Amino acid sequence: MRLGKNPTRPKTRILTAGEDACRLLEHLRGHGPDYLSGPQVQALRQIVLQNYYRDEKGRLRWRTADGGGLPPSSVAIISPYDVQARYARRGQVTRWKGFLVHLTESCADEGTNVITDVATTPATTNDAQALPGIHTRLQRRRLLPAEHLVDGGYTSLVHVAQAASEHQVTVTGPLPGNLTRQHRENQGFGRDDFHIDFDRQQVTCPQGQISKGWHGPYPTSSPTAAPLIVARFTKAQCQPCLVRNQCTTSRDSARNVGFPPRKLLDLQAQARAEQQSPAWQRRYAVRSGIEGTVNEFAHGHGMRQCRYHGHRKAHVQHVLTAIAVNVERLSVGLLPDELSPARPPTAFQNHLDHNGIPRLRSWRAVTS
Secondary structure, eight states: OOOOSSOSSHHHHHHHHHHHHHHHHHHHHHTOGGGGOSHHHHHHHHHHHHHEEEOTTSOEEEOBTTTBOOOOTTTOOOOSSOTTOEEEEETTTEEEEEEEEEEEEOOOSBSOOOEEEEEEEETTSOHHHHHHHHHHHHHHTTOOOSEEEOOGGGOOHHHHHHHHHHHOOEEESOOOOOOSHHHHHTOSOOGGGSEEETTTTEEEOTTSOBOSEEEEEEOOSSTTSOOEEEEEOOHHHHTTOTTGGGTOOOSSSOOEEEEOOHHHHHHHHHHHHHTTSHHHHHHHGGGGHHHHHHHIIIIIHOTTSOSSSSHHHHHHHHHHHHHHHHHHHHTTOOOTTSBOOOOOOOHHHHHHHHTTOOOOGGGOOOOO
C-alpha cells in the first residue's frame, strides 16, 4: 500500500489495509493448511505480524517502537517483492535497503590491480563477519595476501587474531577506539590506568588497591566482540577513596574493569601503538584506492541497483560486475613490470591544493 507524500487519513488507511490482510489470511486458513504453505502467503503473514498487533481488546493496531514493539532489522521484511532485502543504517547519514557487497582487490605496485573476491551479505551483517569467508575463498584460489588492508568496520579484534592464526594474514586497519567515559572525556582513570596481572589474576588500580574478584572470560552477544574478563573492586575499597569521582560516578557500587584475554589485549595494544606511526599510515594509505573501485562499481556499472530479487541472484550480479571491471582493467594491457597509472586528483583535492590547504595523506592514492 502506497500512501503518497500527503495522504488523507493515513492511520485509517493503514488499519484498513491490515484488516484486509488479516481477513484474507483467515479466508485462506478456512480452506485448509495447503493454502497457507505457499511462499507468498507466508510472506504476507510475516509482514502482517511485523507491522500489526492486537491490543488487549482485540483491536488491530499499527506497530511502533512504543506500541507493540518493532522487529529487529535483521528479520524485518521491507519489500513484498524481495523478502530477503533488509534495511540498514550506518552513522547518521547512510541508509539503504537491500544487501551489502564486500570487494577485495590487489594493490601491488606493478601490473594491473584486479578484483580477487566478491562477497554479498544481508545489509544488516557486520563487516567483520565477512572477513573469515573472504580469507577462506582467497586461500582456496591461492590468492591469499600476506597483508590485508581493510577499513575500520572489518577490524574486529577476534577476527584479526583469527586471520593471523588460521591464514597467517596480517589484517591492517584502525581498531575501534577506547569507548569508556573516561577516555571520551579525557579525564579520570580509564582501563589503561589499571595494571593487569594475568598470572595472579589481579588488577591494581591507580591508588594501589588490588581487585577482590576475577571473573570470566564471558562470551559476548556480538559475534565480532572479544570475550570479556571482569575484575571487581569492592565498596569497602572504593567508597573511602579520595579520587573516587575520577574513577566511577556510581554511588552504590564499586568499579568493575573489563578487558579481553591476554593474547587479545596484547594484540590490541600493539595494533593501536603501530597505527600511530608514520610508517603505518603511509602503508595504510594505499587502501584508499578501494574507494575508487567502489565508485567505479556504483557509478560506472550501476551496482547499487539490483536487477534481480533475492540474495543469491544479487550476488550473481555483483560477481558479473566484478568480471566486467577486471576485463576493462586488463584490456588496458599494462606489462608486468609497468607501474599502475596514478589516479588523477578529484576536483575537491585540486581546490585544496590550489588554496594551499593541507589534506590527509590517505587522500593521496598513488595507485588504482
